[in-house]
Amino acid sequence: MILREPTRHAPPSPPARLAKPVHRHKAAKQPHRHHHSGSTQHHHASGRGHSSRTASRRKGAPPSPAVQRLARRLRGSSSHSAATVLADAGAVSAKDYSALLSELRRKQDWRSCLATITHMHEHEQTKLTNSHVTVAIGACGTASQWRPAVNLVRTLSNSSALPPDLISLNAAIKCCSAAGALVEADELLHVDIPRAGLTPD
Numbered sequence: 412m413i414l415r416e417p418t419r420h421a422p423p424s425p426p427a428r429l430a431k432p433v434h435r436h437k438a439a440k441q442p443h444r445h446h447h448s449g450s451t452q453h454h455h456a457s458g459r460g461h462s463s464r465t466a467s468r469r470k471g472a473p474p475s476p477a478v479q480r481l482a483r484r485l486r487g488s489s490s491h492s493a494a495t496v497l498a499d500a501g502a503v504s505a506k507d508y509s510a511l512l513s514e515l516r517r518k519q520d521w522r523s524c525l526a527t528i529t530h531m532h533e534h535e536q537t538k539l540t541n542s543h544v545t546v547a548i549g550a551c552g553t554a555s556q557w558r559p560a561v562n563l564v565r566t567l568s569n570s571s572a573l574p575p576d577l578i579s580l581n582a583a584i585k586c587c588s589a590a591g592a593l594v595e596a597d598e599l600l601h602v603d604i605p606r607a608g609l610t611p612d
């Protein structure tokens with residue numbers, strides 16, 4: 412009888428260890444900060460402020476209370492009554508005359524504009540400038556009153572104190588053209604401007 416050695420079974424292998432998953436923590440995404448945003452906002456804010464200041468300068472400051480009262484007294488005045496009102500007003504500077512004429516033009520009171528220019532031409536020639544004249548002509552143009560505008564520049568043309576300049580003559584031409592007085596506009600262009608020693612632009 413042959414004895415056989417019992418079969419030896421190899422001991423079971425220890426269970427394999429599972430590798431632990433590696434958790435990679437992603438860094439929290441930081442919001443991107445624009446360091447220049449504050450300066451940009453400041454720039455926009457300052458830009459808006461600059462725009463408003465520029466608009467204010469374009470509009471111009473309102474006339475002083477004294478000029479406004481004078482404009483109310485002059486409303487619709489003739490040359491004679493305007494002379495009385497302006498004489499009672501005392502000393503009026505060239506700057507105040509500019510503000511006064513602008514206020515009268517804004518009120519579309521071309522008669523008072525012309526009356527004021529007439530008073531200045533007769534009594535305040537040293538303060539009268541072509542800028543004043545141009546404002547008065549502009550008031551006439553707004554009211555389609557081309558005849559008084561033409562009469563004004565031709566009256567000044569005959570005066571050695573303040574001959575009209577090219578700006579005031581062009582304003583008169585524009586006034587005539589807008590009112591359909593093309594013959595007078597052409598005469599101002601080809602007769603009055605050369606007579607004044609000026610060249611049309």
